[in-house]
Amino acid sequence: MSETFQGTVEVRNDAGDTTVSINGNAAALEIGGNNNRGDFIIRDENNNAVVEVREDGGATELAIRDETNQKTFEFSSSTSLLELGGQNSGSGAHIRLYDREGKTGLGYTETNGLALGREDKPSKISLIGDLVIRDDQNAPLLTTSGSLREVKVDKADLVVKDGRLVVKDAQNQKAFDFNGQNGVLWLRDSDNRDVLRINTRSASMRIGHSRKAGEGPIRDRSRIAGEGPVRNEPNETTSAFDFSGQDGELRLMDKQARDTLIVDANSAHMQLGGTGNGGELKIKDDQNRTVFYYKAEKAALVIGEQGNPGHIKVQNSGSKETIHLNGETGDIILANADCAEEFDLLEEMDPGTVMVIDAVGKLKECTDAYDKKVAGVISGAGQYKPGIVLDRQATRNTEGIRMPLALMGKVYCKVTAEETPIEVGDLLTTSSLPGHAMKAGDPLQAFGTVIGKALSPMPSGTGLIPILIALQ
Structure with a gap:
C-alpha cells in the first residue's frame, strides 16, 4: 500500500513538537529539532543497525556497520576523525579515489598499503602539519614536521631506488x-x-x-x-x-x-x-697476492710474487720502452746499443768521431794513421745510443767538456775508404783524416791501434757505418 503526498509531511511527538519533517518541494528530510535530538537509523532484516547518524551534544556521528554488526565506517564531526575498517572487519579498509579519466589516483588496501598516482602520470602530495609512519608495533619510523621543516628517520633505513632524493x-x-x-x-x-x-x-x-x-x-x-x-x-x-x-x-x-x-x-x-x-706500502693483485711491497725501515722494494713475476719498464717521452727489468728471467733489457764512459775532451766533438788520448790525459780527435793512443769512438751517432754511461757527472768540467766514449758494443763511426775500400769484418784503425777510421791493412802497424770491426761496407769516400767496438 502506498500513498502520495504533496508539500510537507510532519511527524510530531506527544508534546506536539515536529520531530520529523519531509519537504517534497525542497527534497529535504529533517529529523529532530525543538529540543529533540534527531537520530537516523537503517536496520537490516535482523533488526541490526547498519547505518547510523546520531547527534550528540551538538556534534554529529556517522557509522556504517557490516553484516557482523562491526563498524567499518565512522566519522565524528567533533574530532574531524574518519575511521575505515576495524579489528574484525573482514578484509579491512579499502579506499579508492578516481581522477577525471576514471583511473585510480589514490588507493589503499590492507595488503598493498597506500598507492599514490598512476604509472603513466605521477602525482604529488602536499601536507600541512606532521606526517608519521609507524611500524606494526606502533613505533614511529619516519616523521615529517611541517613546522620544524625536518624529516626524522627512527630505527629504519631510508631507501631511494632508481629515484631521486x-x-x-x-x-x-x-x-x-x-x-x-x-x-x-x-x-x-x-x-x-x-x-x-x-x-x-x-x-x-x-x-x-x-x-x-x-x-x-x-x-x-x-x-x-x-x-x-x-x-x-x-x-x-x-x-x-x-x-x-x-x-x-x-x-x-x-x-x-x-x-x-x-x-x-x-x-x-x-x-x-x-x-x-x-712506512710500508703494499699493492695486491686480484688474487690477493702482494705484488708490490716497500718497507721504509729496510729501504727494501720487492716487486712480484709467486705466480706473478715482477717487471720494471721505463719509457721515453715517445712512449717507447727503453729499459726493461724482467723478474721472471732475471734479464735487464736495454733498448740502446753500447756501453760508454764519460771522458774529458779538449773540445766538443760530433758523435761518431774517433778519439785519441793527448799528453795531459784528455781526448782529442785522431789525426794520424795507426795511432796507438786511440781510445774509442764518441757514442750516440746514427740510430745507436748508449745503453749504459759510466762516470756520468752532473756538471761539466770548467776547463773542457765531457762526452760519452763507446767502450764496447755497437756504435756508428766516421770512416774513410778513399785509399782502401772497407768490407764487413775488416779491422779498423785511426787514419790521417781527422776523426775518421780506416781499414787496418798492415797487420804489423795495426797491433795496439785497432778500434773495432766493420758491420757494414764502405766501398769509397767517407761516411758513418756501424762498427763493433773491440780495442786491440
Missing part, C-alpha cells in the same frame, strides 16, 4: 641531491655550487670546487656531533683523521698522534710513515 634550503635551492639512477650524491653550498660529490659508479669523491676549498671534519662512529677532526676514542684529544680543504692537506695519525700519512695537495707531496713508525 632532493633537500632544498630556504631559497628553494638544492642543498642535498641524490640520484639513485646514476648513483651520484651532491651537497651544495648557499651559492648552489657542488662542494661534495660522490660518484658510486666511478668510486670517486670530490670535495670543494674552484672557488671554495672543502674542509673536514669527517667523524667515526664515536663522534657524531661537535667540532674538530676525527678522534680515536670518544675521550681522546689526539686526532686520527684531519683534513683541511683550505690548506689542501690530509693527515692520518696513529694512537701516539704521530703522522703516518700526509697528503699535501699544494706541493703534490705524499709522505707515508714517520718518526718511530716506518
Whole structure:
C-alpha cells in the first residue's frame, strides 16, 4: 500500500513538537529539532543497525556497520576523525579515489598499503602539519614536521631506488641531491655550487670546487656531533683523521698522534710513515697476492710474487720502452746499443768521431794513421745510443767538456775508404783524416791501434757505418 503526498509531511511527538519533517518541494528530510535530538537509523532484516547518524551534544556521528554488526565506517564531526575498517572487519579498509579519466589516483588496501598516482602520470602530495609512519608495533619510523621543516628517520633505513632524493634550503635551492639512477650524491653550498660529490659508479669523491676549498671534519662512529677532526676514542684529544680543504692537506695519525700519512695537495707531496713508525706500502693483485711491497725501515722494494713475476719498464717521452727489468728471467733489457764512459775532451766533438788520448790525459780527435793512443769512438751517432754511461757527472768540467766514449758494443763511426775500400769484418784503425777510421791493412802497424770491426761496407769516400767496438 502506498500513498502520495504533496508539500510537507510532519511527524510530531506527544508534546506536539515536529520531530520529523519531509519537504517534497525542497527534497529535504529533517529529523529532530525543538529540543529533540534527531537520530537516523537503517536496520537490516535482523533488526541490526547498519547505518547510523546520531547527534550528540551538538556534534554529529556517522557509522556504517557490516553484516557482523562491526563498524567499518565512522566519522565524528567533533574530532574531524574518519575511521575505515576495524579489528574484525573482514578484509579491512579499502579506499579508492578516481581522477577525471576514471583511473585510480589514490588507493589503499590492507595488503598493498597506500598507492599514490598512476604509472603513466605521477602525482604529488602536499601536507600541512606532521606526517608519521609507524611500524606494526606502533613505533614511529619516519616523521615529517611541517613546522620544524625536518624529516626524522627512527630505527629504519631510508631507501631511494632508481629515484631521486632532493633537500632544498630556504631559497628553494638544492642543498642535498641524490640520484639513485646514476648513483651520484651532491651537497651544495648557499651559492648552489657542488662542494661534495660522490660518484658510486666511478668510486670517486670530490670535495670543494674552484672557488671554495672543502674542509673536514669527517667523524667515526664515536663522534657524531661537535667540532674538530676525527678522534680515536670518544675521550681522546689526539686526532686520527684531519683534513683541511683550505690548506689542501690530509693527515692520518696513529694512537701516539704521530703522522703516518700526509697528503699535501699544494706541493703534490705524499709522505707515508714517520718518526718511530716506518712506512710500508703494499699493492695486491686480484688474487690477493702482494705484488708490490716497500718497507721504509729496510729501504727494501720487492716487486712480484709467486705466480706473478715482477717487471720494471721505463719509457721515453715517445712512449717507447727503453729499459726493461724482467723478474721472471732475471734479464735487464736495454733498448740502446753500447756501453760508454764519460771522458774529458779538449773540445766538443760530433758523435761518431774517433778519439785519441793527448799528453795531459784528455781526448782529442785522431789525426794520424795507426795511432796507438786511440781510445774509442764518441757514442750516440746514427740510430745507436748508449745503453749504459759510466762516470756520468752532473756538471761539466770548467776547463773542457765531457762526452760519452763507446767502450764496447755497437756504435756508428766516421770512416774513410778513399785509399782502401772497407768490407764487413775488416779491422779498423785511426787514419790521417781527422776523426775518421780506416781499414787496418798492415797487420804489423795495426797491433795496439785497432778500434773495432766493420758491420757494414764502405766501398769509397767517407761516411758513418756501424762498427763493433773491440780495442786491440
